[in-house]
Amino acid sequence: MKLNITTIKKHVMTGISFMIPVVVASGLCQALGILIGGPGIKEASSGIIWMIYKIGNLGLSTLIVPVICAAISYSICDRPGIAPGLIVGLVCAEIKAGFLGGVVAAFLIGFVVNWMKQNLKLPETMKGMMPILIIPFFSTLICGLLMFTVVGAPITMFMNALTGFLENLSTGSKFVYGAVMGSISGFDFGGPVNKTMSLYSTAMMTEGIYGPKAAHFLAGMTSPFGILVAWCLSKAFKKPIFTNDEKESVKACLPMGVCMITESVIPFAMNDLWRVVLSSVVGSAVGGGLCLIWGVGVPVAHGGLFVVPTFVNPMGFVAALAISSLICGTMIFVLKKRLTEKQIEYGTNYTDAKSDEVAEVNIEF
């Protein structure tokens, strides 16, 4: 099993890409239930609204860690990783090792399964036993026990320390903490850096700490709204800053922003990387800091403006979002160069040649 930064990242990213639909589906169901039925719906035990709430709640409270664990071990050791991944993921949830536990367990499973694949040689007639009996049983048993005993305990302690630290922050450090989380989330528009923050904030959310998710949520909507603000400013002050291609993409930013799809900003960032990224980071940092000071909490993983009523201090969130979007948009507007007519038509690369940097090509024959 080859492990380096690239492969580890790929495995964890696979985990996240499998996790996202689970988080979104169950998060939205839970939010919808709370939205219609009010917070009291949690205590109910019947009715269609409660069912909607419960569908989401079951997904969020039991499935997230097993799914990310199974998906990472699937990435490492293919199909045989799924069964132990799901079961050991449940163990992680049981011992409150959370996400981090799930990720560590997945690598453990990957190691054990790959070792078994390579080193256990059965006679030809019994080969079928490997994938249906031996690998799933022993890998689950070994890794499950390891998580319960030696590996799980330090992770649980670390998670507890982390949640304790977050609960006891002072106001000043709250702002800094929120700003850091906001800027990480606003850095690459749904790319790996943003997804790392997504992982962390969702982990905190399942522990009942809603601040990090607020910063992450806000950053996801700041950049698309920021583009809209910049577009309005460019109209108002007659400073052309977007190419014709980009103007097409601006139209998508409103619905995308409302739905918290930060990827809609990628086309702009690709054309003008540092100005767009810097604006997004600064806007999201301020907004994230404000969210934490104002005690905004986001108990759902996704859903854009539609789920704002389920937040703790929803008005605080809206105010922070407005401020962050204005900052982001104003910065884009000010930083971006006035475009010539040729550039508007043919793109910003019309004059300034792009860097000739090419990634290294490795061919496996």
Place this chain on the structure above:
Amino acid sequence: MKIVGITACPTGIAHTYITKKKILEAAKACGYECRIETQGSIGAEDALTPEEIKAADVVLLAVDVKISGEERFKGKPIVKARTEDVMRNTDKFLQQIELKLRKAGKL
């Protein structure tokens, strides 16, 4: 040069398709034949056929996550890269591939 390839990114809604578009544009500009399969969060789209894979000179995997069906490319020259590497300067990236294939006598 005939290229087949797969694109896939973690979220599976944006980079996957942007990368595909970039590769197809660059291939057209450079005069290569190219077919790209996307493995976004919706699953595989524009799936490559066995004939297309057989006819290809090189397989370009622009992927950030684990993809399915990698065993289809057994025995083919494979280029693995991250989507961001392929997106950045796609035409030069493809030309590099051609250059290296020629050097290795595979073209």
